[in-house]
Amino acid sequence: MKHLLSTQDLSATDAIRILDTAEEMAAVGEREVKKLPALRGRTVVNLFFEDSTRTRISFEAAAKRLSADVINFAAKGSSVSKGESLKDTAQTLAAIGADAVVIRHWASGAPHRLAATDWIDAAVINAGDGTHEHPTQALLDAFTMRRHWARLHGTESQGTDLSGMRVAIAGDVLHSRVARSNVWLLRTLGADVTLVAPPTLLPIGVEEWPCKVSYNLDETLQAGVDSMMMLRVQGERMNASFFPSTREYSRRWGFDDTRLRALDELGLKDTIIMHPGPMNRGLEISSAAADSPRSTVLDQVRNGVSVRMAALYLLLSGDTREAVPASAQPGATTQSTKESH
Amino acid sequence: MTDVAAPVPSRVVLNQGDIDRALTRIAHEILEANKGSKDLVLLGIPRRGYPLAVRLANKIAAADPAVDAAAIVGQLDVTMFRDDLSRQPARPPYPTKLPKSGIDNKVVVLIDDVLYSGRTIRAALDAIVDLGRPRIVRLAVLVDRGHRELPIRADHVGKNLPTASSEKVRVHLEELDTVDGAPVNEVVIEAGA
Numbered sequence: 170m171k172h173l174l175s176t177q178d179l180s181a182t183d184a185i186r187i188l189d190t191a192e193e194m195a196a197v198g199e200r201e202v203k204k205l206p207a208l209r210g211r212t213v214v215n216l217f218f219e220d221s222t223r224t225r226i227s228f229e230a231a232a233k234r235l236s237a238d239v240i241n242f243a244a245k246g247s248s249v250s251k252g253e254s255l256k257d258t259a260q261t262l263a264a265i266g267a268d269a270v271v272i273r274h275w276a277s278g279a280p281h282r283l284a285a286t287d288w289i290d291a292a293v294i295n296a297g298d299g300t301h302e303h304p305t306q307a308l309l310d311a312f313t314m315r316r317h318w319a320r321l322h323g324t325e326s327q328g329t330d331l332s333g334m335r336v337a338i339a340g341d342v343l344h345s346r347v348a349r350s351n352v353w354l355l356r357t358l359g360a361d362v363t364l365v366a367p368p369t370l371l372p373i374g375v376e377e378w379p380c381k382v383s384y385n386l387d388e389t390l391q392a393g394v395d396s397m398m399m400l401r402v403q404g405e406r407m408n409a410s411f412f413p414s415t416r417e418y419s420r421r422w423g424f425d426d427t428r429l430r431a432l433d434e435l436g437l438k439d440t441i442i443m444h445p446g447p448m449n450r451g452l453e454i455s456s457a458a459a460d461s462p463r464s465t466v467l468d469q470v471r472n473g474v475s476v477r478m479a480a481l482y483l484l485l486s487g488d489t490r491e492a493v494p495a496s497a498q499p500g501a502t503t504q505s506t507k508e509s510h
Numbered sequence: 511m512t513d514v515a516a517p518v519p520s521r522v523v524l525n526q527g528d529i530d531r532a533l534t535r536i537a538h539e540i541l542e543a544n545k546g547s548k549d550l551v552l553l554g555i556p557r558r559g560y561p562l563a564v565r566l567a568n569k570i571a572a573a574d575p576a577v578d579a580a581a582i583v584g585q586l587d588v589t590m591f592r593d594d595l596s597r598q599p600a601r602p603p604y605p606t607k608l609p610k611s612g613i614d615n616k617v618v619v620l621i622d623d624v625l626y627s628g629r630t631i632r633a634a635l636d637a638i639v640d641l642g643r644p645r646i647v648r649l650a651v652l653v654d655r656g657h658r659e660l661p662i663r664a665d666h667v668g669k670n671l672p673t674a675s676s677e678k679v680r681v682h683l684e685e686l687d688t689v690d691g692a693p694v695n696e697v698v699i700e701a702g703a
Contacts, residue, residue, distance in 0.1 A: 186602055193587070193603040202640040207590040235590075327605075483602070486595040 171487075172284045172293040173480050176304045176354035181330065184357055188312050189327050190479035191472070197234065198475065208237035211268040211485055216258070217296070218244040218274045223446055223470055224296050224306070228271045231477035237485075240267070255279060256288050263289040269485055270294070277301035277346075292484040300344050300406065306445055307350035309476040311358055313469050314396050317441055332359035337389050339365035339422060340400030340453050343372050344407070347445045348400055352380050365389050367422060369411040386422055390431060397432075398443040399424050399454045415452055425455045432463070441465050520680075524669060524697035529652065532668035533562070536650050537569035539666045544617050547574045549645065551616045553586040555634055556604035558623040560585045561685035562652060566621060584608045586620070586641075591633035608641065618644040619666075623681040625651040628662035653697055655679050669697075676702025 170183060197205055213232040215225055225241070232239045242262075244250065249258060255274075262270060269292040272280045277299030284293040297303040311331065318334050319326035336355055342348045342364050355362050362380035364371065375382055383389045390397075402418065412418045419425060424442060432440050442454070442463045450456050459466060524532070544550055547570060554563030563583050571579035589595075589603040620634050631649060638647060650666035655673045673679060678700040684693035 190602045193605060196606060200641065204640070205590040206636065207595055211596075482590070483600045486600045487598075 170483060172280075172295075173304055173484060174280050174284055174293065174295045175302045176307050176350045176357070177302070179304070179354065179357060181357050181359075184308070184311070184354060185328060185330060187308055187476065187479050187483060188315060190483060191308070191312055191475040192327055194234075194478040194482070195472065195475040197478075198471075204234055204236060206236045207482055208232070208235040208485055211237045212240065212266055213237045213269045213271060213481065213485075214240045214242060214262050214265075214267040214291075215296075216242045216262070216270050216272045216274075218249065218272075218279070219297070221273055221297070223473065224273065227470070227473040228294075228296060228305075228477050228481075230474050231481055232269075234474070235478055235481055237268075237481065240265070255282065256286075259283055259286075259288040263291065267291045269481060271296045273297045275299055294480060294484065297346055299346065300349075301346050302350045303346040304350050304354070305473070305477055305480060306347050307354040308480070309469055309473040310347075310351055310398065310443060310445070311354055312472045312476050313443065313465050314355075314360070314441075315358075316468075316472075317396070317439075317465070321439055330358040331355060334360040334395045335363070335393055336360050336396045336398065337363045337365055337383075337386075337394045338398045338400065339386055339389075339424070341370050341402045341411075342366045342375070342400065343370045343411070344403040345400045351398070352378055356380065363389055363392075363394075365422065367412055367418070386424075386428065387431070390428060390437075391435060393435075394437065394440055396441050396443060397424065398445075399448075401445065401447065402449055402453055419452050423451075423453045423455070424458045426457045429455065429458045429461060429463075443469060445469065520698045520700040522696050522698050523671060524653070526695040529668070529695050529697065532652065533565050534569055536666045536668060537566050537573060540566070540619055540648075540650065541570060541573060543648065543665065547577045547582075549616045550577070550582050551584060551609055551611070551613055551618045551644070552582055553584045553608075553613075553618055553620055553634075553638075555620065555622045555630060556585060556587055557686060558681050558683055559621045561683045562623060563621040564685075566619075566650070581609055581611070584613075586634055586637055588630060588633035588637050591636040593629060593633070606637070606641070613638065613642040613644045615643070615645050617646045617648070619648045619650050621650050623652050623683075624679050625649075625654045625662075625664050625667075626657055626679075628658045628660035631662050632660055652681060653679060671697075671699070673699060674702065678702065 215228055217225055229239050271294045273296040279298050280293050280295035295304055315326050319329055338348050352362050356379040363383055364380055365383045365386050442458055444466050448454055552563040552567050554560030567579040567583040571577040585607045587604040587606045648665040651664045652668040653671050654664055654667045655671045657675050680698045682694045682696050684695050
C-alpha cells in the first residue's frame with residue numbers, strides 16, 4: 170500500500186489491518202505521553218484546496234502524535250490564488266521534501282492524478298476529493314461501528330469485521346463523498362448498507378452500487394437498523410433545487426425527535442446515530458438526536474485521529490530505500506506492485 | 511511467518527525440557543536479584559516475549575505464594591519505537607498492556623526470546639520512558655546469540671548461543687507455534703540462506 174486514495178480498491182485484509190493498527194493508536198491517546206517517535210524526521214503536508222476544520226485538524230494531530238513534521242497548506246492565501254497549477258504546487262512540495270501529502274481538493278480525482286504522475290514521489294492520502302471519495306472518513310466510521318458491534322457481541326474488536334450489521338445512510342448521497350467511500354468499505358467489511366434519500370439526491374447509476382436504496386426513512390427504520398448515519402445537506406455544492414423546502418426535507422429525510430422516539434418504540438435500543446459533521450442541526454439531524462447517548466458524533470472525531478495515525482504509519486513506515494529507485498523510473502510498475510505485498 | 515519455501519538445514523539447540531529448566535532458573539534468579547517479589551513487574555515483548563513472561567510469572571508465583579501471577583505480567587509493544595521503521599515493511603503494532611499497578615517505582619524485568627543486535631531492547635527502553643518511571647529496569651532473555659550492535663547486556667540469560675550472523679535462531683513456543691500441526695517448545699538454529 171503506497172497511497173490511500175479510495176476505499177473501492179481496499180481489500181478486507183488491508184482494511185482490517187488499518188482498523189487494528191488504529192486500535193493500538195487509540196491506546197496511545199490514553200497514555201500520559203501521547204506521542205510516538207515512529208515518523209520522526211518525516212514531513213507530512215496537509216494540502217487543502219477546500220475548507221475543512223475537523224479533517225485538517227485531525228490529520229495534523231495524527232501526524233504530530235507520530236512525531237512527523239507538519240506543513241499546513243491552504244489554497245486561500247497561497248500561490249494557487251495567483252493561478253498556480255496542481256502540478257507546480259506538487260513539484261514545489263516535492264522539492265521541499267514532503268514524504269506524505271494529505272490532499273483535499275474540490276475536483277474529483279485530483280488525489281489520483283497526484284499519485285499517478287511523477288510530479289511528486291510521496292505517499293498520497295485522499296482527504297476528500299470533490300463528490301468522489303473520502304476514505305479516512307469511511308475508515309473512522311467503520312472503526313466506530315466495529316467498536317460498537319464488538320461491544321454488543323462481547324468480543325474484542327481486533328481482527329473482526331462488520332458481518333451482519335445493518336447500516337442506513339440517509340441524506341444527500343448525490344454530493345457526498347462520505348457516502349460513496351462508506352458504501353464500498355462497509356460492503357467489504359460485510360455490513361448491509363441501505364441508502365435513504367429523495368430520488369433527486371441519488372446519483373445516476375446508484376442501482377449498480379453494492380447496497381439497497383430506499384426513498385422512505387421510516388420504512389427503513391422499521392425494517393431494523395444497527396447504525397443510522399445522517400449525511401450533511403451540502404448547500405455549497407447544490408446548483409439547483411433538489412427538494413421543495415428545508416422544512417419538507419427535515420420532515421421526510423431528517424432524523425428528528427419523532428424518529429428518535431421511534432427507535433425506542435421499535436425496540437432498537439442499541440442503534441447508534443452517526444454524522445460525519447459538520448452538522449446542520451434542525452435540518453438533517455435534530456439537536457436532541459445529535460446530543461442523545463446514541464450519538465457517536467464526538468467518538469467519530471476522536472477515532473478519526475487514531476485512524477489517520479494508522480494510515481500515516483502504515484503508508485510511511487515501509488521500506489523507503491527501495492521505493493526511491495523504483496519510482497524514480499516511471500516505467501517500473503512491476504517493481505512497485507511487488508513492493509506492496 | 512514460519513513458512514519457509516525450501517527446507518533449510520536446522521538443529522534443535524534447546525528442547526522443551528531445556529526451555530523449562532532455563533525458565534525455572536531465571537525465575538529464581540529474578541527473585542534473588544530483587545531480594546524477593548516486592549514491586550516486580552514482568553513485561554514481555556511481542557510476540558514471543560509475552561508467553562515467556564507469563565511462564566516466568568507462573569514460576570515466580572509458584573516459588574512465592576504471595577505473588578498473583580496475572581497481576582505482575584504485562585506486554586510492551588516496541589514497534590513504534592524501532593529505529594528501522596523506514597527500512598522494513600510496515601508492521602502493525604501489537605497491544606501494550608500494563609499491569610493495573612502500573613510501572614512507576616517498580617522493578618521492571620523486560621522479557622524477550624532472543625537477544626541479538628540489542629536494538630529491540632533499546633526501543634523497549636524508549637517505550638518504557640513514555641509509560642512511566644520504573645525504579646529499576648532489568649532484562650531477561652531465553653537465548654543470547656551475540657552480535658550486539660549497542661551497549662546492552664542481559665541480566666538473566668537462559669542460554670548463550672554462539673552463532674554466525676548468517677544463521678537464524680527460531681524460538682517456537684506452544685502458545686503461538688505449531689510445527690506439522692503439533693504445538694512445540696524448542697529453539698532451533700537454521701543455517702543461513
